[in-house]
Amino acid sequence: MIKSIHPIAPLIFAAAFICATSAAHAAAAPDVSGIWWTNSYSMQIRPQNGGAIPFTPAGAAAYRKNSAGLGDGSIVDTARKFCVPDGVPRILASPYPFQIFQSPGFTTIFYEQNHVIRTIPMDRPVASDEALAAYPYFSGNSFGHWENDTLVVVTKGFNEKTFVDASGVPHSDRLQVTERFRKINGGKVLEDVATIEDPVMFTRPWTTRFTYDLHPEVILDTSFTCGDKHRDISRVKGASQ
Amino acid sequence: MMARKLPFVALIAAATALSMSSADSETAAPDLNGFWTHGFSLGFDPPPEGGAGPVKDIKTRAQMRAMGQFLVHEADTNNPALQPWVVDALMKANDAARSGHRLPSQQEMCYPSGVPNYWTHPLMMQVVQTKDYVVFLHARDHQVRIIRLNQQHPANVQPSWYGDSIGHFEGDTLVVDTIGLNDRTPVDIFHTPHTTKEHVIERIRVVPGANGGKNLEVRFTVDDPGAFTMPWTGIETYRGVGGANGAHDPVAQDNLLDEEVCAENDVAIGVPEFTIPTETASHFR
Numbered sequence: 105m106i107k108s109i110h111p112i113a114p115l116i117f118a119a120a121f122i123c124a125t126s127a128a129h130a131a132a133a134p135d136v137s138g139i140w141w142t143n144s145y146s147m148q149i150r151p152q153n154g155g156a157i158p159f160t161p162a163g164a165a166a167y168r169k170n171s172a173g174l175g176d177g178s179i180v181d182t183a184r185k186f187c188v189p190d191g192v193p194r195i196l197a198s199p200y201p202f203q204i205f206q207s208p209g210f211t212t213i214f215y216e217q218n219h220v221i222r223t224i225p226m227d228r229p230v231a232s233d234e235a236l237a238a239y240p241y242f243s244g245n246s247f248g249h250w251e252n253d254t255l256v257v258v259t260k261g262f263n264e265k266t267f268v269d270a271s272g273v274p275h276s277d278r279l280q281v282t283e284r285f286r287k288i289n290g291g292k293v294l295e296d297v298a299t300i301e302d303p304v305m306f307t308r309p310w311t312t313r314f315t316y317d318l319h320p321e322v323i324l325d326t327s328f329t330c331g332d333k334h335r336d337i338s339r340v341k342g343a344s345q
Numbered sequence: 346m347m348a349r350k351l352p353f354v355a356l357i358a359a360a361t362a363l364s365m366s367s368a369d370s371e372t373a374a375p376d377l378n379g380f381w382t383h384g385f386s387l388g389f390d391p392p393p394e395g396g397a398g399p400v401k402d403i404k405t406r407a408q409m410r411a412m413g414q415f416l417v418h419e420a421d422t423n424n425p426a427l428q429p430w431v432v433d434a435l436m437k438a439n440d441a442a443r444s445g446h447r448l449p450s451q452q453e454m455c456y457p458s459g460v461p462n463y464w465t466h467p468l469m470m471q472v473v474q475t476k477d478y479v480v481f482l483h484a485r486d487h488q489v490r491i492i493r494l495n496q497q498h499p500a501n502v503q504p505s506w507y508g509d510s511i512g513h514f515e516g517d518t519l520v521v522d523t524i525g526l527n528d529r530t531p532v533d534i535f536h537t538p539h540t541t542k543e544h545v546i547e548r549i550r551v552v553p554g555a556n557g558g559k560n561l562e563v564r565f566t567v568d569d570p571g572a573f574t575m576p577w578t579g580i581e582t583y584r585g586v587g588g589a590n591g592a593h594d595p596v597a598q599d600n601l602l603d604e605e606v607c608a609e610n611d612v613a614i615g616v617p618e619f620t621i622p623t624e625t626a627s628h629f630r
Contacts, residue, residue, distance in 0.1 A: 147630050186624075188606050188609060189604075199629060203491070205478060206475065212473050214489055225598075242606060270630050323509070325505060326491055329622045331625055
């Protein structure tokens with residue numbers, strides 16, 4: 105597409121884009137970096153305002169199958185047994201702490217559980233489904249930008265090896281998750297409102313919400329390994345070890 | 346491993362300039378941000394000025410396995426820094442290599458690599474640098490080290506795969522001090538063991554690379570009175586990834602870190618007797 109326009113046009117666009125971005129940064133100085141830790145855990149991720157997940161018939165059938173299989177052991181929860189990444193949004197429910205870093209051009213989230221990383225390039229166009237077809241990842245492919253004080257992250261390009269939550273809510277490779285991160289309560293709490301779309305499994309997008317407390321005293325352990333003793337998470341309501 | 350090419354190359358030059366200026370103004374420190382890589386390690390380089398150095402390769406052979414070809418290394422056990430029990434361990438690894446039953450490395454079995462073995466990872470590494478942290482993110486099995494800048498070690502560091510790392514800048518060099526390492530990793534590709542007494546100082550800086558590009562030089566000194574007769578020094582060098590015409594530009598804006606999940610690719614090792622980390626105790630669901 106770019107080849108069909110004047111070669112200087114992309115540079116003009118880029119310069120304008122960067123000026124706008126720089127101005128936004130200077131004015132708002134948005135910041136969601138820090139060490140964050142939930143105080144409650146549920147194996148179920150459910151719509152923010154109550155109600156049921158809007159499953160398609162295929163989604164409902166897949167959920168019944170996953171729930172039964174996880175219950176009787178015929179389906180292995182590889183994220184727990186072999187420490188592969190939980191995927192998004194399941195990792196958002198993790199009862200372990202995580203840390204957000206903001207560096208030039210990137211926001212990076214490191215989750216202690218399974219030492220999962222999400223590298224989020226900032227202010228790049230969201231890649232097309234075709235471009236992402238070669239990168240079907242557990243954690244998907246994320247693209248971020250700021251809307252005032254809110255970090256908006258679009259994640260797509262997933263494999264089909266993860267569940268939406270620990271109860272086995274299914275997703276297809278057409279899953280797209282749009283997250284809106286912002287600090288609330290004077291910066292002591294991080295809010296992540298995630299909208300989940302998957303036309304194969306859900307009849308419409310649905311939104312869920314997570315909050316995390318700031319824990320500057322915590323030092324993240326990057327050595328999380330299946331079979332090892334892990335951090336004590338007894339302080340997290342609903343998480344039992 | 347090649348840099349990923351997504352369709353937004355028009356932003357490369359201008360965005361790169363922005364990244365550089367932002368880093369300079371925000372950190373006022375040498376900028377290590379960007380993407381770096383090297384190929385499969387054949388052993389660390391010795392310090393050019395001489396002195397005690399790393400274990401070196403005396404014979405590398407390619408070994409065919411069901412899943413492909415693998416390099417098998419035989420270590421020089423005459424390194425004067427090695428204590429007798431370490432020499433014994435290396436001779437066993439050499440015997441295995443000669444017999445065709447090479448020992449799988451912790452890295453291949455999807456365990457964390459430890460320090461300085463972390464620097465033997467092939468594939469891409471991203472460095473994320475902020476005012477308070479330098480983070481090393483390796484694509485291979487998403488292995489991460491977080492360096493806390495201008496902080497102290499906690500009072501009671503419990504041994505772990507990556508220990509506790511603190512750092513500070515000395516001129517153009519990031520100096521990292523790591524303690525609290527467990528004894529479950531080798532220090533290198535030859536299965537050279539270490540103990541929990543290991544203390545590693547790394548000195549990391551950007552140096553000129555080929556074609557006007559940049560390299561990341563990682564120079565480290567290992568001090569472990571439980572395994573070595575004297576501290577020894579090794580060097581690993583990464584080149585910047587990306588940029589036009591092989592410029593080795595680590596902040597080329599089309600770079601992204603691939604996701605490479607070891608437990609999904611365990612067959613690549615080609616050694617039948619290995620096991621990957623598996624949760625056995627009850628854990629939350």
